[in-house]
Amino acid sequence: MTQQPPRRLLDDPSVAAQLRGDLVHARAHPTGYDPEAGLSALRTALDGLAPGGPVDGRASRGDELTEPSRQGAEWSESLRAVATRWWGWTAVGLATVGAVWWSQHTPLLPPQRAASERAAMQVEAEREASQPAGARAEAVATAALDAQVAVAAQATLAAQSEYVAPAKVASRAPSTRAKSAVSRRGAGGAESAVTERATSSVQSLFPVAQETASSRETDAATKRASEPASRASSEPRAGTAEVEHLARVRRLLATEPHEALAAAREGQKTFAQGLLVEERAGLIVFALARLERTDEALREGRSFLRAHPDGPFAARVRAIVTRIEGLTP
Amino acid sequence: MERPAPLDDHRAYVERLFREHAGFVASFLARLGVAQADLDDAVQEVFTVAYCKGAFVPDRATARSWLGAIAVRVASGQRRRARFRRERLEAEPAAAVASDTASAQHTLEVRESLSRVNRALESLELPQRAVFVLFELEGEDCAAIAEALEVPVGTVYSRLHTARKRFLAAHEHLLLAENEPSQRRESVGRSDAGERP
Numbered sequence: 001m002t003q004q005p006p007r008r009l010l011d012d013p014s015v016a017a018q019l020r021g022d023l024v025h026a027r028a029h030p031t032g033y034d035p036e037a038g039l040s041a042l043r044t045a046l047d048g049l050a051p052g053g054p055v056d057g058r059a060s061r062g063d064e065l066t067e068p069s070r071q072g073a074e075w076s077e078s079l080r081a082v083a084t085r086w087w088g089w090t091a092v093g094l095a096t097v098g099a100v101w102w103s104q105h106t107p108l109l110p111p112q113r114a115a116s117e118r119a120a121m122q123v124e125a126e127r128e129a130s131q132p133a134g135a136r137a138e139a140v141a142t143a144a145l146d147a148q149v150a151v152a153a154q155a156t157l158a159a160q161s162e163y164v165a166p167a168k169v170a171s172r173a174p175s176t177r178a179k180s181a182v183s184r185r186g187a188g189g190a191e192s193a194v195t196e197r198a199t200s201s202v203q204s205l206f207p208v209a210q211e212t213a214s215s216r217e218t219d220a221a222t223k224r225a226s227e228p229a230s231r232a233s234s235e236p237r238a239g240t241a242e243v244e245h246l247a248r249v250r251r252l253l254a255t256e257p258h259e260a261l262a263a264a265r266e267g268q269k270t271f272a273q274g275l276l277v278e279e280r281a282g283l284i285v286f287a288l289a290r291l292e293r294t295d296e297a298l299r300e301g302r303s304f305l306r307a308h309p310d311g312p313f314a315a316r317v318r319a320i321v322t323r324i325e326g327l328t329p
Numbered sequence: 330m331e332r333p334a335p336l337d338d339h340r341a342y343v344e345r346l347f348r349e350h351a352g353f354v355a356s357f358l359a360r361l362g363v364a365q366a367d368l369d370d371a372v373q374e375v376f377t378v379a380y381c382k383g384a385f386v387p388d389r390a391t392a393r394s395w396l397g398a399i400a401v402r403v404a405s406g407q408r409r410r411a412r413f414r415r416e417r418l419e420a421e422p423a424a425a426v427a428s429d430t431a432s433a434q435h436t437l438e439v440r441e442s443l444s445r446v447n448r449a450l451e452s453l454e455l456p457q458r459a460v461f462v463l464f465e466l467e468g469e470d471c472a473a474i475a476e477a478l479e480v481p482v483g484t485v486y487s488r489l490h491t492a493r494k495r496f497l498a499a500h501e502h503l504l505l506a507e508n509e510p511s512q513r514r515e516s517v518g519r520s521d522a523g524e525r526p
Contacts, residue, residue, distance in 0.1 A: 005471055006489060008464065019500050025442035027466050030356035031368070035348050038372055042347055045377050046340060243377050275378045275402045312383045 049247045242271045249283050253290070261287035282313030289320045298324045343380045350396050351376070353467065357397055360450060360462045361404040374403050394469050394477035401459040401478070408455065445503050452499035457492035460485055 009015050010023050245267050252260035264280045264287060271277070281304050288297035301321040308314055355372050363371045378399050450458055459478070463469040464485075471489070475482040 006464075006486065008468075009493065010465065015497075018504060019497065022442040022446050022500070023465060025439045026360075026446040027468075029439065029443060030352060031359040031365075033352045033355035033368075033372065035351040038351050038369065039344060039347055041369070041373055042344070042376050045373055046343070046380055049377070049380070240374065240377070243374075243381050246381055273405075275399065275406075276381060279382060 049243065242267070242274045242276055245271070246276050246279055246283075249280065253283060253287055257287045257290040261291065278308050278311050278313065281307070282311075282317060285313075285317050285320060289324075294324045294327065297321075339383065340380070343376060346379065346392060346396065347376050350393055353393055354396055354400050357400050357462060357467065358404055358407075360447075360466065361401065361455065361458060362451065363404050363407050367407055371400075371403050371407055374406075375400050378403070391469065391473050391477075393467070394463065394473040397459070397463050397467070397469070397474075398477035398479070401455065404459075405455055441507075445500060448503055449496050449499040452495050453492050457488045457495070460488040461492035461496060464489055 010020055010027070012020075245263070249260050249264045249267060252263060261284060264284045267274075267280050268277065268284075271280075281300070285297055285301045285304055288294075288300060298321060301317045301324070304317050305314060305321065351372055354375050355368055358368060358371045358375070359365070375396060379396060382399075450462070453461060460474055463474050464471065471482055471485045475485045478485070
């Protein structure tokens with residue numbers, strides 16, 4: 001026997017007019033929402049998931065048992081990604097070590113002072129050689145530039161590698177001390193002007209070093225101002241954690257099915273009431289198939305198909321189950 | 330009926346779903362009781378989960394009812410978290426009404442209507458509330474709701490029946506409570522007149 005679809009309250013004349021009127025108003029006034037503003041936030045969120053991509057039933061076919069070339073491609077892709085990341089971090093590390101070594105091996109003086117001293121010596125030498133004022137000014141500015149470049153480079157590297165506390169960065173930022181010392185030693189207004197020009201060029205070369213201290217202060221102020229609004233987003237969001245967990249399982253599946261299996265099973269416990277139970281169950285079947293644990297894959301696969309016969313993973317799981325059943329004598 | 334997108338276009342497909350249905354999802358989440366302060370996060374969560382789930386498999390479900398089913402789960406999670414606040418529901422839609430309605434009298438009526446609907450919705454459990462909102466306010470049909478929620482259509486009817494009973498009772502109670510003070514004033518006025526010599 002089939003039931004007749006019910007009539008909506010809105011369309012039912014036997015329902016009180018007041019109630020229908022209220023429903024009409026409710027229907028006509030949905031919550032205002034700006035999809036374009038939300039879309040940019042969504043894109044950022046999806047970018048964060050990009051390495052794993054969607055956990056789609058079609059993302060990798062139900063071919064875990066038979067397509068090593070595909071696994072090989074996934075392997076090489078993952079290795080390439082790891083290598084790229086490794087080289088990137090290595091380069092940053094080497095640069096940092098180099099900067100530290102340079103600062104420690106420059107003649108027993110802090111870098112700002114050493115460079116300033118070099119600048120002063122250069123000025124003296126130039127004065128002795130009775131060079132024109134403009135040329136001397138350029139030399140002073142170059143020395144100042146050297147000093148500030150060195151300091152700014154360190155501050156930039158430190159800021160990028162996040163090893164330096166904000167106070168240290170502020171104290172190391174292209175120093176007014178070095179600048180003023182050089183200016184004092186300089187001869188006349190022309191030198192000061194060139195020094196200023198050099199300073200501003202350094203600032204444009206190393207914006208991170210210049211901005212670090214002030215931006216941190218601004219950030220702190222912004223954070224304080226928007227604290228009530230941002231508290232919600234800074235709180236742990238169970239849904240987001242589950243999404244990130246699933247993306248990790250999927251990434252692992254391509255290269256480390258053992259780990260993927262363990263993580264997926266752990267996820268089923270952690271997010272037992274979660275939104276992605278079906279997806280994790282599907283990934284468990286795929287991982288078992290990749291590990292050639294056919295008995296378990298068959299058991300889990302059948303169980304999956306009973307629970308989710310029409311879901312996006314069903315076709316792949318069914319293919320695995322059918323294949324294993326075909327292998328069994 | 331929408332078809333699932335090819336995998337290469339999956340992200341574009343989810344973005345298109347967002348453009349077309351984010352307003353519905355936001356409204357639906359609000360009607361399920363998600364506070365305004367949490368609404369942006371909840372909408373993002375719905376579409377991120379939709380992305381992770383891959384394309385939905387359309388049978389009788391529509392994209393809206395599929396997203397609605399995810400939204401129900403997200404709202405359920407929000408409910409479990411501490412920031413779920415019922416009292417915010419009343420004031421928020423009214424503010425939107427005030428800005429787009431010229432007549433003050435009409436604005437007041439709409440405010441009162443929305444307030445009554447929201448308060449009556451609060452008397453419903455989440456599963457009934459979801460079915461009621463999808464069917465009565467969003468115009469989805471029962472088969473699509475059943476498909477999206479992965480329950481038999483009979484369960485949808487049953488939830489809708491329960492939801493209507495409770496909603497009607499709550500609505501009536503609210504109307505009585507609103508009319509009570511004026512009735513009391515009238516009766517007080519009458520008794521005052523009767524006592525007068």
